Amino acid sequence: MRIEFVKLQGNGNDFILIDEMEAEVIPEDMKSKFAMLFCDRRFGIGGDGVLFLSQSDSEDVRMRIFQPDESEPEMCGNGIRCLVRYAFDREYITGECTVETGAGTIPVVLGYDENGEFSATIQMPIPAFTRGRIPATGDPDSEYSEEIGTYQVYAVNTGVPHAVVFVDEIGAIDPSILGPVIRNHPTLPEGANVNFVEKVQDRVLRIRTFERGVEGETFSCGTGATASAAVAQRLGYVGDDVLVETKGGPLRIRLGEIVTMSGPAEPVFIGMLQF
Structure with missing residues (x-):
């Protein structure tokens, strides 16, 4: 047809x-x-x-x-x-x-x-940091922070599961190699999208995302931008108004009792x- x-x-x-x-x-x-x-x-x-x-x-x-x-x-x-x-x-x-x-x-x-x-x-789902809601293995009430290889990996659910990894130079990262290792890690039983994040300025993050389901890097990911900003705020890297630069352009994330993503x-x- x-x-x-x-x-x-x-x-x-x-x-x-x-x-x-x-x-x-x-x-x-x-x-x-x-x-x-x-x-x-x-x-x-x-x-x-x-x-x-x-x-x-x-x-x-x-x-x-x-x-x-x-x-x-x-x-x-x-x-x-x-x-x-x-x-x-x-x-x-x-x-x-x-x-x-x-x-x-x-x-x-x-x-x-x-x-x-x-x-x-x-208006995005409120980020969920506990393992039970990501979902991830371990104590369901604890937050996810795991060493995978040489990287410290955080995870959060912003509608779908996301792993977040902070790096010094995002241009030196190859998501096609590192992404699958984290995406398929046994501590993340349903898999996760994987975001590599560089802090550029106090209110600016730059990310590259390996997407679960696509099984490759995409030019942009809205839930990934939200996840990256939420984890960065939780770690004290940024405030509640964040510009996230993706390969395809910027997204504005505002964090608080209501979380929004604009683009x-x-x-x-x-x-x-x-x-």
């Missing part, structure tokens, strides 16, 4: 979006295979995941995401920005909305500024595929 899709990106974290607001387009038992096939950058469209937009019984819209390895993570920060950008442009939602995800309800404020630039501010999202192209 012929299916319309939209390609979007948030700071270079790119997604294929399938609009299922009117009816299911990809059968439930085929969604994971669809993601595996069409996220392929040689034989498919290419993307870090497939977003499925549908109606919700409790919120304004519902988002599901499937990754190239056929897994379905609870949520994706950059993916939500891309999804609400599309939904806003299609007038499915207004400038304030809620998105149903596997990690719970995500409130969003979005729109265009005076220069015509689009931005979305996502852009842009459509790339619309197309038809055969499935």
Whole structure:
């Protein structure tokens, strides 16, 4: 069958979006295979995941995401920005909305500024530092801090599990080599995204992220930027307003009783595929 899709990106974290607001387009038992096939950058469209937009019984819209390895993570920060950008442009939602995800309800404020630039501010899940909620092995009420190889590794859940490693020079790190070692460490039974973080200034971090499910480095990761800022604040490296520089551009993280992540999202192209 012929299916319309939209390609979007948030700071270079790119997604294929399938609009299922009117009816299911990809059968439930085929969604994971669809993601595996069409996220392929040689034989498919290419993307870090497939977003499925549908109606919700409790919120304004519902988002599901499937990754190239056929897994379905609870949520994706950059993916939500891309999804609400599309939904806003299609007038499915207004400038304030809620998105149903596997990690719970995500409130969003979005729109265009005076220069015509689009931005979305996502209210992220409150970072969870205990092993029981990451999840990680060991005392479920203790925080995660492990020596893996020569690195001190911290972990937190910001909707999905993240490991955070602070380094002196991020340009000297190869996430494709170090990432899988930490991502698959036995203390992280469900695996984790892995963020390598360099403190650039008092309010600026620079990160590179190896993503679980993509099984490679991505240009940006919203939950990873949030995780990196949250761990850095907990260690006293930064305050509550942090600019996180990813390979694809900056994200603004604000920490407190409410945690937010702000950044852009842009459509790339619309197309038809055969499935």
